[in-house]
Structures are given as structure tokens and as C-alpha cells.
Amino acid sequence: MDAQMIRSLVAIFLAAILTENYVLNKFLGICPFLGVSKKLDTAFGMSCAVTVVMVIATAVTWPLYTYILVPQGLEYLQTLVFILVIAALVQLLETALHKYMPPLYNSLGIYLPLITTNCAVLGVTMLVLEKGAADPSFGFVQSLVNAFGSGVGFLVAMLLFAGVRERLEDCDIPETFRGLPITLVAASLVAVSFLGFNGVVDRLAG
Amino acid sequence: MEMLTPIMIVGIIGLLAGVILAVASVVMAVPKDERAEALEAILPGANCGACGYSGCPGYAAAMAKGEAVPGLCSPGGADVAKKCGEILGSGDVEMERKAAFVRCMGSSDNTTEKMEYDGLESCTAASLLNGGTSSCRFGCLGLGDCLKVCDYGAIKICNGVAVIDEEKCVACGKCEKACPKGLIKLAPVKKMAVVRCSSCDKGRDTMQSCKVGCIGCMKCQKTCEAGAVTVANGLAAVDPEKCTGCGKCAEACPRKIITMCGVQ
Structure with a gap:
């Protein structure tokens, strides 16, 4: 692995976190973003579970797509097959964690089943294939790094937003805005602020 | 033939996933704590939360781990406490039966109404209006917030004041929390x-x-x-x-x- 490769991987990683953030830029996975971001610790647990599932799901779906679906000309089956695989994978992961890592299972346990059909996870596995189609050098390793970066990006978005929401709790909000409305306004502002990262990664990794 | 391949591929992947999950659930089965299951079977299953845990399964698991003592279940009473003690091997558990008592006798014969109340039929709502209708600012309003939360039919409103049947009361403590005036307290039945x-x-x-x-x-x-x-x-x-x-x-x-x- 030469310096060029490492550099491109870092660029992919940073891009996945900042400029292509799945929550704040692609607006996928909004459900957990709004639902589980009330407290910092639950937001952290959920994000860790999402990151793990994203990486493992990509590790399975990428070869499946490249070596089984593409040679048969069955690219159109990707959504169906990916959902099937991800659901089974999450279930398997949950069983394995329960057996071998009970403390981790107890902290992630509630969130794992929720991720089964999370659109951010499906989005990561599917959108990475588009990148691979556009750029032939975007292979398996790059996809994994992208998945990991997307998970970390999800974590960053969740933690930032959980912090914002914890501060919102103390504010005197007009009655009409209380609850979900102010949460959505806050979410849009956080998303707008993430637009500021556009172009940053291209410059850094040149 | 053309449509057979996709069907086969999806079918095989699904079958594979199913087989792997089935094998995993057997190989990686986590033995459930037998004592927790036995304890859960004994508990009344009301999930009232009087023990301080999330429900009967939570309390059973805590007891099996040794984090909780038997005898916290007031709906179950002495019987349940004794059976739980037998399973846990901690011997006989003494448990005092408790019941809720209404600490007010301000029936409509004894107190007067200081205003006409025509709002929601709820003590909590009424008490927000200048402390409620009763001439005594501490007294029972008789609109039955306690009666509504009681799962055991132990509470009646007699002549404008709540009365609790000690025999039917299992001391779950729900009425204690429901009373906006804090008139209901648990006490041992003796x-x-x-x-x-x-x-x-x-x-x-x-x-x-x-x-x-x-x-x-x-x-x-x-x-x-x-x-x-x-x-x-x-x-x-x-x-x-x-x-x-x-x-x-x-x-x-x-x-x-x-x-x-x-x-x-």
C-alpha cells in the first residue's frame, strides 16, 4: 500500500464524514437521528451500532454484488438482496453479541434490531456501488473505508445534534415550536452548517 | 429460463441466511437463567412497578442475580415472597402486609364547598383551581383520580371522600402517586x-x-x-x-x- 493509496483512503474517510454525511447531507437515517438523539449516551450507543452494521453489511454486500449479481446481469435485484442480507446479518450479529459480548449486547441490544431496516445502512451499501461504477479504482477496500467513515459521520451528526437538543431543553421556546417543530428547525440549521465543509476535503487531499 | 436465475439466486441467499441463523441460534444459544424464569412465573405479572423495577421480568432477573431481595412485591404479598425465598434458598421471608390509607375524613358532611366546580372530573385538574373545591385546602376532592388508577377495585368514593378497602388493597402504590393532595400513604396492616x-x-x-x-x-x-x-x-x-x-x-x-x- 503506497502513500498515494493511503492518501486517497483518508480523503474517502473524511469525505464520508464531512461532505457526504449521510444524515446531514444525504438526509438518510433521519428516523434514528430525530428519535434517539435526545440524550448523549443513547445517541452514542445507537451510532456505534450503526457503524458496526454499516461496515459488516458493506463487507458482505459488495462481494455479493460484484461477484454474483453483476456477472448474471441482475443488478436490479440489489435492493431486494441487500435488505435480505442486512436483516439476516443484524440478526446474526445480535445473537453473536448476546453470546460472546454480553456487556456490549446490553448497551447496543435495544438499537440493533432498529437498524435492521435503517435506510442509512442500505444507502451506504447501495450508493457505494454507484461510486464504484463511476470510478474503477474504487474497490472493496475503498468501500469498507467509506462505510466506516459514513458510520463515524453518523456518530458525529448524532452527537452534535444530541448536544444541540440537550441545550434546547433549557430554552424558552415559543409554545407553537415546542417539541418536534423546533427539533426539525434545529436539524435543518445543523445540516446547513455542514454545507460549509463543501470542498474542504478536496483541498486537503488535493 | 431467463427468470429462473434471479429466483434461484434470491431463493438460495434467503435459504442460506435462514440456515445460518437457525444454526447460530442453536450454537450460540444463551442459557436463560432458570431461576429468573421460575421467579417470573411466581410473580403476579401485574407489572405495576411497586418493587421499583421495570416490571415483573425485571424484578425476577434482579432477584436471580442477587441484586434484589424477595418481598418487594406488594401485590403478591407474603405468599409470593415466601415462594421466591424458597427458590432463592434464602429461607423464609417475613413480609408485612401493607395497604393504602386515605388520610382525610373530609366528607361532604364535614366540609363545605368553597366554590362550584364544573370542569374536568379530575382531582388534579380541580386542585389547580385555587386548590380545589373543598373548604379544607389539604382535603380530599372526591373526584376519584385514585379510583381511576386502582387496578384492584379497592377504592370507592363515599360521600365525597375516597375510602380504601384494606382487604382488596395490594399496596401497589399507584393511588399514592395519583393523589394531587398527597393524602394516600401506605402503612402496614396491623x-x-x-x-x-x-x-x-x-x-x-x-x-x-x-x-x-x-x-x-x-x-x-x-x-x-x-x-x-x-x-x-x-x-x-x-x-x-x-x-x-x-x-x-x-x-x-x-x-x-x-x-x-x-x-x-
Whole structure:
């Protein structure tokens, strides 16, 4: 692995976190973003579970797509097959964690089943294939790094937003805005602020 | 033939996933704590939360791990506590049966209405309006918030004041939380004196607002030989631990607000 490769991987990683953030830029996975971001610790647990599932799901779906679906000309089956695989994978992961890592299972346990059909996870596995189609050098390793970066990006978005929401709790909000409305306004502002990262990664990794 | 390949591929992937999951669930099965299951079967299953855990399964798991002691389940009572003790091998568990008591006798004969209330049929709502309709600001409003939360049909509203049937009460504590005036308290069911008033007003004010309210005259405190009755803030209180159930305070009370419980 030469310096060029490492550099491109870092660029992919940073891009996945900042400029292509799945929550704040692609607006996928909004459900957990709004639902589980009330407290910092639950937001952290959920994000860790999402990151793990994203990486493992990509590790399975990428070869499946490249070596089984593409040679048969069955690219159109990707959504169906990916959902099937991800659901089974999450279930398997949950069983394995329960057996071998009970403390981790107890902290992630509630969130794992929720991720089964999370659109951010499906989005990561599917959108990475588009990148691979556009750029032939975007292979398996790059996809994994992208998945990991997307998970970390999800974590960053969740933690930032959980912090914002914890501060919102103390504010005197007009009655009409209380609850979900102010949460959505806050979410849009956080998303707008993430637009500021556009172009940053291209410059850094040149 | 053309459509057979996709069907086969999806089918095979699905089958594979199914087989892997089935194998995994057998290979990586986590043995459930047998004692927790047995304990859960004994608990009443009301999931009332009186024990302080999330529900009966939570309490059973905590007991099996040794984090909780048997005997916290008040709906189950002594029977359940004893059975749980047998499973856990901790021997007999003494459990005092408790019940909820309404500390107010301000029925419509004894108090007056200070206003006409035509709002929601809820004590909580009424108490927000200048403390409710009763002439006593501490008294029972009789709109039945406690009655609505009781799962055991132990509460009745008699003549504008809540009355709890000690036999039916399982001491789950829901009514205690529901009463906006904080009139309901749990106490052991035994032969002892209970002060049926919660008024902290001065004697003169209580005299005006209620015919039977405690005026803090101290007669009960002076009569009690066991030192179980104390008067503070213009209100008598009985310590269930010390009370011998002699009944002298009840006789001495000029307002007849102290009643004897557990006397058949």
C-alpha cells in the first residue's frame, strides 16, 4: 500500500464524514437521528451500532454484488438482496453479541434490531456501488473505508445534534415550536452548517 | 429460463441466511437463567412497578442475580415472597402486609364547598383551581383520580371522600402517586392507630374548614404510653413501628380523627 493509496483512503474517510454525511447531507437515517438523539449516551450507543452494521453489511454486500449479481446481469435485484442480507446479518450479529459480548449486547441490544431496516445502512451499501461504477479504482477496500467513515459521520451528526437538543431543553421556546417543530428547525440549521465543509476535503487531499 | 436465475439466486441467499441463523441460534444459544424464569412465573405479572423495577421480568432477573431481595412485591404479598425465598434458598421471608390509607375524613358532611366546580372530573385538574373545591385546602376532592388508577377495585368514593378497602388493597402504590393532595400513604396492616387527616393548618383554621380535622391539640401525644404519636405542624402522626394498638389516642381525640385499623 503506497502513500498515494493511503492518501486517497483518508480523503474517502473524511469525505464520508464531512461532505457526504449521510444524515446531514444525504438526509438518510433521519428516523434514528430525530428519535434517539435526545440524550448523549443513547445517541452514542445507537451510532456505534450503526457503524458496526454499516461496515459488516458493506463487507458482505459488495462481494455479493460484484461477484454474483453483476456477472448474471441482475443488478436490479440489489435492493431486494441487500435488505435480505442486512436483516439476516443484524440478526446474526445480535445473537453473536448476546453470546460472546454480553456487556456490549446490553448497551447496543435495544438499537440493533432498529437498524435492521435503517435506510442509512442500505444507502451506504447501495450508493457505494454507484461510486464504484463511476470510478474503477474504487474497490472493496475503498468501500469498507467509506462505510466506516459514513458510520463515524453518523456518530458525529448524532452527537452534535444530541448536544444541540440537550441545550434546547433549557430554552424558552415559543409554545407553537415546542417539541418536534423546533427539533426539525434545529436539524435543518445543523445540516446547513455542514454545507460549509463543501470542498474542504478536496483541498486537503488535493 | 431467463427468470429462473434471479429466483434461484434470491431463493438460495434467503435459504442460506435462514440456515445460518437457525444454526447460530442453536450454537450460540444463551442459557436463560432458570431461576429468573421460575421467579417470573411466581410473580403476579401485574407489572405495576411497586418493587421499583421495570416490571415483573425485571424484578425476577434482579432477584436471580442477587441484586434484589424477595418481598418487594406488594401485590403478591407474603405468599409470593415466601415462594421466591424458597427458590432463592434464602429461607423464609417475613413480609408485612401493607395497604393504602386515605388520610382525610373530609366528607361532604364535614366540609363545605368553597366554590362550584364544573370542569374536568379530575382531582388534579380541580386542585389547580385555587386548590380545589373543598373548604379544607389539604382535603380530599372526591373526584376519584385514585379510583381511576386502582387496578384492584379497592377504592370507592363515599360521600365525597375516597375510602380504601384494606382487604382488596395490594399496596401497589399507584393511588399514592395519583393523589394531587398527597393524602394516600401506605402503612402496614396491623392493629394500630391511623390519623385520618392531613391538615397542617392552625387549629382555629381547621375548625372553620372541617368538622373533624386534626387541630393539633396534643391530647393524643400526651395519652400515648408508647411514645408513638407526635404532633408536628399542627398535625398528629403515628409511628407504625412503635404503635401498640392500645387505642387510647383514638379515645382521647376530641375530633375523633384517629381511628383504629385492623380491629375486626
